[in-house]
Amino acid sequence: MNATEYAAFATLTLLTLAPACARDRADVAPPAAMPSERPAEPRAQQDMVPEPARPADSLVESIGVAAHWGFHNTVYHQKWDEVQKLLGESGIRIVRDGLDHRMDELWKLYGIRGIFVTSPDKSWDQYLELWRQKRHLIAAIEGSNEVNGGWAKVGYTYQGKGWPEGPRIFQEDLYKRVKGDPALKDIPVIALSTAYKNFGTSLAPLRSFDYANAHSYAGGGIPSRSIDFREPYLLLGRGAVYPPLAATESGYHTCLGETRVIAGNHPGVSHAAHRKYIPRHVAEYFNAGHRWTVIYELAAGRPKKAEQEDPEAAFGLLMPDATPKPAYFALKDLIALLSESKWDAAAGRWIHPESFPTRAMTFSLRGAPESVHHTLLQRSDGSFQLLLWNEVPSIDLRAKKDIRNAPVPVRLALRDPAARITVTRLGPDALPPAHFESVREIDLAVPDEVIVVGIRLAKPLRPASLAPPGDVEVKPGPGSVELSWPVRKGADAFWVSLNQRNLGPAQLGPDGKARFRMTGLLPAMTYPFEIVAVSRDGGVSVPAKVSATTVDASPDLVVLSLKTIPESPKEGDTITFSAVVEN
Template structure:
C-alpha cells in the first residue's frame, strides 16, 4: 500500500538501530552460507521454491501511472517471471477484472484490507475467486499518515481488533477459509512490540523491511526487522510484503539503478536463506517521471523500459523456474575456498538432479555518503566438488541470460573443482551430476566458452 513518505520514516531508523542492538537478542537465522574449511554434503532447496518466493507490489487503481497501461504491465509481469502481486482491497469491478485476467495466466494476488467492513471484505474476496491467493491485515496502521481507526480505536488496539475480525471472517466462511491470512504490517519495525503477539490471528507473519540508508540487505534483516517481527508472532513463518530500494538520488535513501540491480537480487536471496517464504518488492513500476522517492521504486521505469534489477530477476527466474515440480532435493558435497564473511551462497536443485549454486560477494555496491557506485572487483573463488559432476555452466543474470562459461568433464571423468570470479551480485553455477539428465544449454564438449576469470580441474 502506497506511503508518500516511506523513506522519510526509514531514515529515522538510524537513531533507533543502536538501541535495538543493545536491547534485542538476535534471532538465530538459517542460511546456506559455509566456511571455507567446511567440506560436507549440503542440503539443497527446490529451485522453483526460490522463484515462487518472489512477489511485487502493484497499484492497478492508480490513475496517471503506468498501471493504467494494463496490457503492457501484464506482459511485463509475465516476462519477468513474477507470479505474485500485492494490491489494495478496492471494491471496484474494473480492478477485479484486471486481477482475474492476471490470475488466468498464473499471477495471483495478495489483497490488503485496512479498514474495510467485514461484509465488504467478503464481497471483495469472493469477487476475486480464482485470482486471490491471500488476505492481508492492515497496512502500516502504526503510522499517523494512514489515519487508521476501527470501531473508534486506533493502533495498536484497533489493529488487533481488526485483525481478529478479519481472521474470523475469512476462516468462518466455507468459500474463503482456504485462503491464508497475513498479519498486519508495521511502518516502524519496533511497533510490532506494541502490537504484541497475534499468532492466533494469522497464518503468516508480516514485515516491511527496507534496507536503511542505501546499505546492503543483510544487517537490518538480522538485527532489526526479524527480531521485532518475532515479538508480534514468533510461531508463524514470515512474509515480507514490502521491501526494496528506490532510485531518487536527491533523497538520502536513494541508490542508483545499477546498485539496485545488484542489491535487489541479493535481498531476495538473503530473505530466502532466512526462510522468509515470500518477499514482495516495492514496487513494479515507477509511478511518474518526477523526482521523489515514491515515484522511483519500480523495477521498470515510467516508460516501461527495464531497470537492471528487472533484467536480473527475469534471467534468474527463467533459469531456475520449474513450476509444479514435486520432489525431495538432495545434497551437494562441496566446499568454497573463501569464508562466509566474504561470499554468501544459496544452493538449489531441480527435479532432474541439476544443482544451482548461487554465489555473491557480501560487499557494499553503493556509497551513500558520496552518492556513487562502488566498483567491486570479482573475487576468485574455487568450488571444490566431492559430488561427481560432469558439466558446469556459469551465469551472471544481471548481465545476460546465457552462460558466460561452460565446462565439461573429460569422457568418463568428473569435475573436481571450478574457479570462478564472484561479483557483488549473484553468480549462478549450474552443476550437472554424473548420470543426471540435462535441460538444454550450450554444449562445448571438453572445453570452455568465454572462460574469463575461471577454470577447472578435471580428472578421471
C-alpha cells in the same frame, strides 16, 4: 580455442574442459596451474560438507512485487498494456495490492495471483463475497497496511477505535472470518504491518495470523542487513509460538538526488547497484526463511514526478515511463533459470514439476570469506543450482558513486564429479554462460552480484536411507537455546532450520554428539526448530521437529570485549570506550 588452452584457467581433477568461450570473464578465475589428473584424495574432501538443497521453483514462488492499482495518473493506468506485458514476461507470480479487476487479466494471461491488503473501508460481507468469487486469484490475505500511521492519515477506525485497539481488533476479526469460512479457511493470513521501529509492542498480544509481517527496507545498504527477526514479532507478546515470516514490502529506490520518503530518510542507489542488489535481496530473504519477499514496487508510483525528483517515483523495477530498469532484467534472468512451473493459459492452471525428494550436495567453497554467501537449490531433474555472490556494498551512499569491488577468487570443489557445470550471469549486459565438462573442481571469481552455477553430476545420487536425529536435548535460556543429540550411523552432518530459515550446520563434537546454539532470541517464546541428517552420498532425512521455549526472563548483558580508543591513551587524551555485548 582448444581444450588444452582451457585447462590453463579452470582447474580440473578429472578430465578436461570442453571448449567454451570463457576467457576474460568476471565470474571465471584467471589462469591457474593444471594439476595432475588423478582422483581426489580423501584428505582433500575433508573440508567438504554435505548441504541439503531446496527446490529451485520454491525460490521463484517466494518473489512478489507491490503495485498501486489506484494510482490513476501513473503508468499503472496510462501504460497498462506495457506494464502488464512486462510483469507477465518477468516470471513474477505474486502481486501485492488490493483485489483489482486487473488481477483477472493477469491471472488469465500469466497465472499471477495476489497478496491482497485489507482495510476497514468495506464490510465483512462485502469482503467475504468478493473473496469467494475470486478465490483462485488469492495467494494470501494481508492485514491492514502500516497501521500506526496509515489509519490516522486516512481517518480509519474500527468499532469506533483507532490505533492501536482498532487495528488489533480488525486483524483478529479478519482471521476469524477467513478461517471460519469453509471456502476460504485454507488461505494464509498475513499480519498487519507497522511503520518505524518498536510499535509492535503496542499491539501485543496479537497472534491472529499465519505469517508475521515485515516491511524491511535496506535504506540503500546491502540486502542482508535489512533482514529483521525482531520487529515483526513484538506484537506476539510473551508465551507465543514463533510463526513464519513474510516481507510484504522491501527493496530500493534509484533516486540519488533526494533521500526523503514518506516514512523518513531513505538513500537511493544507482541503477548499477540496483541491478546487483535485487537478485541478492530475494536470495538473502529466501535463505532467511521468508515465505514471500515482495519488492516495492513494480513501477514508479507517483504521478507527474521524475525519477531523480522524488524517491517515491523511483521505487520499482520500471521507470515512470514503464521502461525497465537493469534490475528488472537481472531478476527476470534469475527467475528464468530457476523456474520449473509452467502456466497453461488455455486450461487456466499451473503445471508444477512432480514432487521430488531434494538431495544434499557435498562441496566446499575454498578460499571464500564470510562475505561470500550462497543458496543451494535443486531442479526436479536432479541438477543443482548454486547461487553465489559477494555480500558487500556496491555503492558508496555518501559519495553516491558505485564501488568497483574486485571479484573474490573461490575454488568450487565437488565430492562427486560433474558431467557439466554452467556459470551464468544475470542482466542485459551479461556475457554468455561459461560451460565446463567432466570436472570436479573449478576456480571462480565471485562478484558482488549473483552468479548461478548450474551443476549436473556425472551420476545420479542414490543415497541410502537416513534416520532423522533423535533424543534431542534442549537447554533454553532467556535469549538462547542449545540443542544436542547423538550422532547416528550414516549421518555426516546435521543442518538446522527455523521456519525454513537456514541456520547452518551443527557442530560435531569428539564425544559423538552434535550441538547447535542460537542466541538473540526473545524471552518466553517457543521456537519450532527442524533438524535434518545429511550424508556425503546425497542423503537427507526427514526432519526432526524440536520445539524449544526460551526462559521467561530478560537476559543479562554479557560484555564480550572492551577496548579504548586510542588503545594507549596518554594524560589529557579524550578516550572513547568501545564494547561488544551479548544480550
